[in-house]
Amino acid sequence: MKRPLLTLKSFSLIILVASFMASCSSDDNTPNPEKEKEEETESRWITIAGAKMGDNPGDGNGGTLIYSVSSEDAKDPTVQIEPFNNGFVAPSNRTARLQASEDGNTIFNISYAGDTGGNYTKYLANGANNFEQTGSEISIAPYVGTAPRWIKLFDGDNTGAAVYVSTEHQVDDNGTPDNVTDDTYLYTNSSIGIVTLDLVDSKINNFQEHVITLNEENAAAGYYISRIDMPTLNKAGDKLYIGARVSKIDPTTLESDSNYEILGSKTIVLDYPSLLNPTIITSAVGHGNTNGYRSINSFEYDGSVYQANQSDPEGSHILKIGADNEYDDIYDFNLDNALGVTGAYVLAWRPATNGKAVLAYRHDGSVEGISGRGESYFALVDLNAKTATLINDIPYDVDFELFQYQSYAVNGTEIFLTQAPVGKNGNIYIIDTETGIVTKGAELVNATGSHFIGAW
C-alpha cells in the first residue's frame, strides 16, 4: 500500500510545517519496563485486571488493563502493582471478558463490541505488561455477533463456548391485519445460537441454532428466555448447560412487564459436542436467573454442576444439577439463610478442588457507594456442608463493590482475589480454603474512579 514517495512527502511537509512547529507535540515512546522472570517450579503467573473509569466512577467503560506477577510476588504485601499506569490495554472497546489457562500462562480474550468485537485472541503472559500475542486471530462474530458472551469449558483449556439469543414476539391478528383490538399475543420465540471454539488451534469447532419457547402456560402469560450465558460442561462431557434469564412482557400491549411472579430457575441442556436436542430444566428450589453477569456462574465439582442464581426473591441460591442432568431439588442451599442476611445476590464465585469456594455477594442491607451500587463482601462457602461465612479478615468499604468482578485465580486449594474500593488502593488476598486462613498479598495501586475486576 505505502509507496516510497519520500521526496513528495518532504515537499508537502515543507508547505505544511510553517510556523506551527512549536504546537506539534511529540510523544516519546516510554520503554517497557523489563521484569526479570523468576521461574520457580511451583510458581505461576497471577494476572490482575483493572477496569478503568469512563464517564463515572466504577463504570469500567474506560477499558481493561492487565498486569502479571509471579504468585510469590502476589503474596508479598511489599510488592506494588499498578495496572492503570503500567498495564497492558486489552483490545476491547468495553470491558473485555478474559479467561486464563489453568496454569496461568495463557490469557484468552474475546473482545466485546466495537471494531474488534467477537475477535478471539490468545496471549502468553511474560510478566508485567508484556503479553505476547500467540496463534492466529479468529472471529466468532459471524455466528454469535460482536458482543458475544463466552467462557472456557473446563476441559483442559481445549474449548471455549459462546452463545447468542434473539427474541421475536408472535401475535395472532385474527385475520384482520388492520384492527388491533382483536389481536392476541401467542408467545415469544427465543432463537439461540451456540458456537464452540478450539482454544488451542484457534478454529471453530461447531455451531448450532435452535428456536426455544417456554411451556405453553408460561409462554402465553408473556414469559420468555431473554438472555443466555455461562455454558458449562457436565462431568461426563456429553451435555452442555446454558444459564438463562427469563423476562416477561405484558401480553396485552407487548411492553416490558415488571413486578411479576418470578419463575423457577431455568437451564438449557444440550447434547455435547453436537449441540443438538435442547431441553429446558427448571429448579423447584431457586427462582430467578442463572445467566450470571461477567464472571463464571456455574462449575463442575464432584460429578455435579453447582450453579448460582441471581434476582431470586428469596435471595440467591447455589443450585445443583446432578449427574442425571436434572436439577437436584433435594439440595437446598439458600445464601440468605447461610449468611443470615436478606436479599443475598451472588456477584462472582469460584470453588477450589476441595468443594470449598469463595463467593462475592451483596444484600439488601448493602449501602450504596460512589458507583451507585451496594457494598460487596466475600464469604467462604462449603458446597457439601451448605455453609457460607463472611470472611472478616478482608477489609470492606462502602465503595468496595464487585458487580463487574470476573475471576478468582485458583492454585490448588488456594484462591487469589483482588480487593480495592472504587478509586482507592487495596490488596491481593489469598484464601486457604482448607483452613480459612487469609493472607494479605501485594498492594494494588488504584486510579480515580477505577476498580479491580479479578485475578486469573
Add this chain to the structure above:
Amino acid sequence: MIRTFLFFTLLLIIPSMAMIAQENSISGTITTSGEPLFGASIVLKNTHLGTQSNLNGTYSIKKIPKGNYIVVVSYLGYQSISKTISINKNRVNYKIDFTLQEDAKKLNEVIVKAKSKKTTLETKGFAVSAINTKETSLRSIQTNELLNTTVGVKIRQNGGLGSNVQYSLNGLSGRSVSIFIDGIPISVYGSSFSLNSIPPSMIKNIEVYKGVVPGHLSSDAVGGAINIILQKGSQNNLNASVSYGSFNTFQANLNGAYRLDSSGFTVKASAFYNYSDNDYKISGRTIVDIAPNGVETPIVARRFNDAYRSNGAMAQIGFTNVKWAEQFLIGITASDEYNEVQHGTFVTKLPYKARFLESDALLGNLKYQKKNLFIKGLDINSNAVYGKRNRIINDTVAQAYSWTGKRLVGFDGEYIDYIWGSQNENGPTLAKIERKVSSIRSGLSYALSNNHKILFNHVYSGVDREDSDELISLLENTFLQTSDLYKHIYSLSYELKAFEEKFKLNAFGKYYLQTVKNTQPVFNNDNTQVIDEVYESKVDYTGFGFATSYILTPTITLLTSAEKAIRLPSENEVFGDAGDNLLANLTIKPETSNNLNIGFRLGEFDIKKNGFTIAANFFARNIENRIGLPANADGLRESDEFVQYTNLKNTAESKGVEAEFYYTYNNNLGFNFNATHMSLTTVNSGVESNVPNVPLTTMNAGLRYTVKDFIQSESILNLFYNAYYTDEFSFKFAAGTNTTGEDEFLIPKQISHDFGVSYTFPKRNFVFSFDVKNIFDQDVYDNLSVQKPGRAFYLKMNYIINNF
C-alpha cells in the same frame, strides 16, 4: 426526474408572457486591456443605485427614474471613470461600455477601500469564517470539502459521497453544531437534502460561527453554527454542470433564475442529481477474507454495498425588489435519497450487504423580506417551511458476506446465514419514521439611527414523529410511544457603532423554550379501543452573549465575542425510550457552555502587487451539566432494569488557537494557510485527559495560480493545489502513562493532497475542470478506523448563461 424538469420548463415559460417594463435601465460591459473585468463597481453618483460587473464583465442597473446622472465605474488598482448621462425617455435601455486602465500611481494615493462582503462579516466581532464559493463552484468539489479547508472546521465523514457527516467546530461536534440553510435548520429538510447534495454553485456563501452565534441564527447549539446562504438569484441566469469521476460518481446540477424587470416577477429553480458506487478500495486490520475454519487473511477490498443516490429540486415563484417587498417567494422543495450501508459505526470483519436507507422529503416554503416597512429603518424578514419527510431503514437479508464481496462460508462448508436474520445485529427491520416538520424564522430590526439598531428574532421548529416497522406485529407497533418536539427561541439584539464606526458591538440575549410531548398509547378499560395518554415536559432557559470589534488602524482589527450557550435535552433524554430501557427524566437540565473568542485581523496589506492578511483567534469553551448515562447504566441494562439520562458532574473544556494567512500576488497567485491547535479535555479517572476521537491539530494549505489567455486569448486557466494535515489521535482515552497495547486505538498522522485545474473558455459560457483528490493514494480516516476514498479523478463541465 422527468416530471420535475417539465415542471421547471413550465415555470420558466409562464413569466415571459407577463407585463412590459415601465422604467429605464443602463447596461454594458466593463473591460480592461480587452478583457472583461469582473467585480468592478458601477454606481450612479448621489443615488442608491449601483451594481457590480459579473464574470463576463457585464452589468446592468434597472429601475432608473428620469433625470441626469453621473455613472462612476471603479475597481481597486484601476483608475475610476465617470460619465454623465441624461435619461429622459421611458422604457429605454441605455448601453454604455467602459474600459478601465490599471492605476500605476496607486501607491502614492490615499486609497479608500471598500470591504468585500467576506471582510465585512469577518470584522463584525463574531468568530466567523465566511467562505466564498465563487471559484470552487466551478470545480468538482463537494460543499463539505470546502468547509473542511476552513480554519477551525473539521469534517468527520464516514466514507465517500453520501456517507454520514459530522461537523466539528473547535472540537465540538454532533448536536453541539447547528447547520442552517438560509437561516432554516437543515434538519427540517431531512437527510436527503444535506450539504452532500447541495452543489457549491447553488451556494452564495457560507458563514461559520464558532462558539458565539448571533441572535438572528438562534439555535440551541453550544459549539456554533454553519449558515449556508443560497444564491438570491434576482439576476437572470442559468447554470448547468455535470461531473463524472472515479467510483462511477456522477453529479449533475441545474439552476436558474429569471426576473421580469417590469413587474419584479421572479422565478427561481434548481435541481440536482448525485450518484456514486463508492466502491473504493480499503484495507486494514479488519479487512480480511475468512476461511471456513475461521482463519483470516488480510486483503485489499473494494466496498461493495455503499452506493448512494440523491436527487431533488427546488422551485420558487414570486416577486423580488418590488415596492412592497425585497423578496416575496413561495416555493417547494422535493428530494429523495437512497443510501446503501456498508458497515456500522465501526468497520468490522463482517461487512453489510443489502442494508440500505431511503428517505424523501416534500416541503413548502414562504419567504418575505421588506426593508423600511411602514417607517424608515424598520426591516422585516420572515421565512417559513412546512412539510413531511420519511425515512426507511431496510435490513432483511440474513446472508453473511465477507470483505471479498462473496458469501461467507462456515466451518461446515455451508453458507452462513446470520442467526439474527439481518446484517445489523439488532435484527431484521423495515423501520419507517414519518415526520411532519415545520420551522418559522422571523426577524424584525429597527435602526434607531445610523449607529443604533435593535433586532428581534424568533425561531420556531416543531417535529411530529411517528415510528412503525412492517416487520413487527400491529400490536407492537400500536404501543410504540412517540415523542413530538417543539422549540421556540426568542432573541433580542442590540447593535452599536461608535467612534466613526471603528467600534462595533452586538449584544444579545436569547430565551429558549422547549416542549416535548410524549404520547403513550394504551388500551381503554375494556380493551376495545386504543387511547393516547399524553405527557408534556417544558424546559426553558436564558442565554446571552456579545460580539465586539475595534478597528485600531485600517489594517488592525481586534475582535472579541462570548456567549453562554445552551443545548436543550433531546426527546429521549427527557422521555426515555422503553425499547432501549431508558426511563424518563423530566427534571434534566440543559447542557450549558461558556464560550469565549479573542482574535485579531491584520490586513489587507498591499505592497506593490503583493497583498496579505493574517488573522488569529484564541478560543475557550467550558461545558457544564453534560448529559449522559450514569455509572451503573450498563449493569442495570444488562439485568433488564431501567436507566435514565442525567447531568454529569465532570465538565469538558476546550482551549485553542487558530490562525490563517492569505497571500495574493497580482490577482494571479493566491496562497492560504491555516492551522488549528487545541486541547479538548475532560476529567477522566480524576486526571484531565484529552477527549478521544478528536484530532487536536489540523492544518490546511491551498495554492491557486491563474493564467490568462492560455492557448486562446480571453480564456482563463486556474491551477489549484490543496494539502490537508491531521495529527495523530486516539479514539479511546489513554489508560496510563506507561501502558502497553494502546497503539491498537491510534489513528496515525495523515497528509493528503488534491490538485485541480479549470479552464474557462473565451466566451465565459463554458468552464471545464479536472480534479485529482488524494493524489498519493494515502490511507485517510476521519472517524475511528473508517477509511475514506483513495486517489480519485473527476471531470466537470459548467455551462453558464447570464442575462438571457
